[in-house]
Amino acid sequence: MIEVKNVTKKYGSFTAVDNISFTVKDGEVIGFLGPNGAGKSTTMNMITGFIEPSEGTIMINGNDISKKAKKAKRQIGYMPENVPLYSELTVKEFVKYMTELKRMPRKQRKEDIEKVLKETGLEEVQNKLIRNLSRGYKQRVSLAGALVGNPEVLILDEPTVGLDPKQIIEIRNLIKELGKNHTVILSTHILPEVSQICERVIIINKGKIVAIDTPEHLEEKTKEENVLLLTVEDKEEHMGNIKEKLPKLKEIKMIKDNEDGTKQYMITSNADVDLRKDLFDILPKQNITIFELKKAEATLEDAFIRLINAKEEIEKASESIQNKKQDKEEKKKEKEAKKQEKKKQKEENKKERGEK
Numbered sequence: 013m014i015e016v017k018n019v020t021k022k023y024g025s026f027t028a029v030d031n032i033s034f035t036v037k038d039g040e041v042i043g044f045l046g047p048n049g050a051g052k053s054t055t056m057n058m059i060t061g062f063i064e065p066s067e068g069t070i071m072i073n074g075n076d077i078s079k080k081a082k083k084a085k086r087q088i089g090y091m092p093e094n095v096p097l098y099s100e101l102t103v104k105e106f107v108k109y110m111t112e113l114k115r116m117p118r119k120q121r122k123e124d125i126e127k128v129l130k131e132t133g134l135e136e137v138q139n140k141l142i143r144n145l146s147r148g149y150k151q152r153v154s155l156a157g158a159l160v161g162n163p164e165v166l167i168l169d170e171p172t173v174g175l176d177p178k179q180i181i182e183i184r185n186l187i188k189e190l191g192k193n194h195t196v197i198l199s200t201h202i203l204p205e206v207s208q209i210c211e212r213v214i215i216i217n218k219g220k221i222v223a224i225d226t227p228e229h230l231e232e233k234t235k236e237e238n239v240l241l242l243t244v245e246d247k248e249e250h251m252g253n254i255k256e257k258l259p260k261l262k263e264i265k266m267i268k269d270n271e272d273g274t275k276q277y278m279i280t281s282n283a284d285v286d287l288r289k290d291l292f293d294i295l296p297k298q299n300i301t302i303f304e305l306k307k308a309e310a311t312l313e314d315a316f317i318r319l320i321n322a323k324e325e326i327e328k329a330s331e332s333i334q335n336k337k338q339d340k341e342e343k344k345k346e347k348e349a350k351k352q353e354k355k356k357q358k359e360e361n362k363k364e365r366g367e368k
Contacts, residue, residue: 019068028054030219041191043210044199051219052199089158092172110160132156148179169199230315240279243304250298293365
C-alpha cells in the first residue's frame with residue numbers, strides 16, 4: 013500500500029505540491045490526472061524518493077521513503093516521462109544492465125530478463141539496437157526497465173506521451189495486463205487513458221487535490237444537465253416552435269444538417285428531467301418524424317473541466333471575500349486613526365485655550 017500524508021513540496025516561495033493526502037491499495041490501478049504544471053511529476057518524484065518532500069510523509073508498504081529509502085525503493089519500478097535509454101545497447105543488453113543496476117542476485121538475472129522481455133512484448137526485438145526501434149517500442153523498453161526485479165509498485169509518468177494512436181492503444185493494453193500483478197500509479201493529462209485503464213482517479217490542479225473517485229462516479233457527480241441527441245425529418249420546419257410546447261426544455265440547438273435531409277438537434281434539460289416521452293408524444297403531432305433519439309453520456313472530460321473550473325471559481329470567490337475583508341479592516345483602521353487624530357487635535361486646541 014502507498015500512503016501519502018500531508019505532503020508539501022516548495023521551491024523557494026513557489027509551492028509545487030500543497031498539503032496533499034491519498035492512499036493506494038495493493039493491486040489498484042490509479043490515474044493521477046491533471047493539466048501540465050499541476051504537480052503530477054513532482055508528486056511522482058517524491059513517491060519514488062527522487063526528491064524529498066518539504067513536509068509530510070510517504071509510506072511504501074509500511075516503509076518511510078525518506079527514512080527507509082532502500083527498503084521502500086526496492087518495491088518500486090519507476091518509468092519517468094522522458095526515460096534516458098542507452099541507444100547503443102540492444103534491448104536485451106539494456107534490460108540486463110537494469111538487473112545489474114538494481115543489484116539483483118546473479119542466479120535470478122537470466123530468468124528475470126526473459127520474464128520482462130515476454131511481459132512487455134519485446135522478445136522479437138530483443139537483439140535490436142534501441143536506436144533503431146520505433147517510439148512505441150522504446151516506451152516498451154522503458155517499461156521493461158521499470159519491471160526489472162518484479163516490483164510490487166509501478167509508477168508510470170506520462171507513458172504514452174508522443175505516441176501515435178496505434179502505439180497508444182498497444183501501451184494501454186500492456187498497462188492493463190501489468191495491472192493484474194502490480195499496483196500501478198499512472199500519471200497523465202490524457203483523459204481517455206484514465207477512463208479505460210484506471211479503477212480510481214486522483215485529480216490534481218495547482219498542487220492541490222481536487223477530487224478522488226472512480227471515473228464513473230466523477231462523471232455522474234458532475235452531470236448537471238440531461239442532454240439528448242435528436243435526429244428528425246422536419247419538412248414544415250416546426251422544430252423552431254418546440255420549446256414553447258416543452259416548458260421543461262432548457263435549450264434546443266441544431267448541431268448537424270445531414271445529407272439525407274434530416275437534422276440533428278441537441279436538447280438540454282435539468283438532470284432530473286427526462287424529455288424522451290414528451291418528445292415522442294409531441295413531435296409526431298407537429299408532423300416531425302423522429303429518426304433517432306439517444307442520451308448524450310457525460311464523459312470524464314466533462315468531469316475534469318467542471319471540477320477544475322469549480323475549484324478555480326471557489327478560489328476566486330475565497331480571494332474576493334478575503335480582499336473585501338482586508339479592505340473592510342483597512343477602512344476600519346483608517347477610520348480609527350482619523351478618530352484618534354481628531355481627538356488629539358481637540359485636546360491640543362483645549363490646552364491652547366487654557367493657556368491663553
